[in-house]
Amino acid sequence: MNLLAFFSRYLILLGLGAATVCAAASWPGRTDQHPLTADQAFQMMPLQRDAHGVKLEWVIAPGYFLYRDRIKVKAVAADRVLALKLPPAQPYDEPGAGQVRVYRNDLTARLPLSVTVTPRRLKVRFQGCSDSGICYPPQTRIMQMPKK
Amino acid sequence: MSKIVRVALAALLAGIILGVLAVGIYEHLFSSPSGVSQTAAENVAPETLPTNVKLTDLRGHSYRFSHWHGRLLLVNFWASWCGPCKREIPLLIKMQKKYGAQGFQIVGPAVDTRAAARRTSHRLHIDYPVLTGTPAEMIPLMNKLGNEPGGLPFSVLVSPNGQILERHLGMFGHRELEKLIKANLSATTSQ
Numbered sequence: 001m002n003l004l005a006f007f008s009r010y011l012i013l014l015g016l017g018a019a020t021v022c023a024a025a026s027w028p029g030r031t032d033q034h035p036l037t038a039d040q041a042f043q044m045m046p047l048q049r050d051a052h053g054v055k056l057e058w059v060i061a062p063g064y065f066l067y068r069d070r071i072k073v074k075a076v077a078a079d080r081v082l083a084l085k086l087p088p089a090q091p092y093d094e095p096g097a098g099q100v101r102v103y104r105n106d107l108t109a110r111l112p113l114s115v116t117v118t119p120r121r122l123k124v125r126f127q128g129c130s131d132s133g134i135c136y137p138p139q140t141r142i143m144q145m146p147k148k
Numbered sequence: 149m150s151k152i153v154r155v156a157l158a159a160l161l162a163g164i165i166l167g168v169l170a171v172g173i174y175e176h177l178f179s180s181p182s183g184v185s186q187t188a189a190e191n192v193a194p195e196t197l198p199t200n201v202k203l204t205d206l207r208g209h210s211y212r213f214s215h216w217h218g219r220l221l222l223v224n225f226w227a228s229w230c231g232p233c234k235r236e237i238p239l240l241i242k243m244q245k246k247y248g249a250q251g252f253q254i255v256g257p258a259v260d261t262r263a264a265a266r267r268t269s270h271r272l273h274i275d276y277p278v279l280t281g282t283p284a285e286m287i288p289l290m291n292k293l294g295n296e297p298g299g300l301p302f303s304v305l306v307s308p309n310g311q312i313l314e315r316h317l318g319m320f321g322h323r324e325l326e327k328l329i330k331a332n333l334s335a336t337t338s339q
Contacts, residue, residue, distance in 0.1 A: 135229070
């Protein structure tokens, strides 16, 4: 084998391997050099109403998550906690706290409502963190109930 | 397997190993483990700690940051609901013990109720002053100090005369924090 061709091939492959790893290591989601605000990380969509009740929807940025047990909904006027139907959450091993349940990417929860006691406004509370190790204070949103 | 394929595979493996080494060396030398640091040269927010802010400690006594004037001060915002904050605290306790006698002081404003901050503080054996405030009080304060995302943990290193030296969002790594303290303690004593 031609010696020059051998070394050329070797160096190209070496470079490609190194470049692949370096690119993977510097992927934005990994180091999170520009953390998002809570509003950007956990975007809450307007409430949607259907025959079964009200749909609450979050768009969660990649690399961020919401804690399942820190999502609470109250009726503003009555200040009473409402039972929210949450989908199954992913397990997350939180160092020092053990396994907790979290949501990533998108979350759709349902609030079954009876016709007689439908609140006009909901107070929605939620809390989340980023995989890069930044947590956001509990967020509260007052959401207007959509008309039927 | 032909010789050329074997050589190619070996080269790829070597490339990956070299890449991992390069990233490891880069991270060790230049970057913080999980946080975002901003040194005084990049400051966009006020250069000094606000003097008018009063926060209460776990016993209900009010303090201003000027109380710790004359010491190299690390203001570490944390909360009982913040996992990374609680993981960082043992390192802070260690640094306070190690460098306290040389003029280093940590103060931990908690974005919490006093009861929650007290419970967590006792559980983690925090032995430096813990102050408390609601998110409504603390978030604007953190924003003023340059923490635009409003996340935790958030630390601000302040010189003995109240000048902000460094802002850091996220957990400190052991080596990173110790290097920062040492550099600024020696700068303070050599002035």
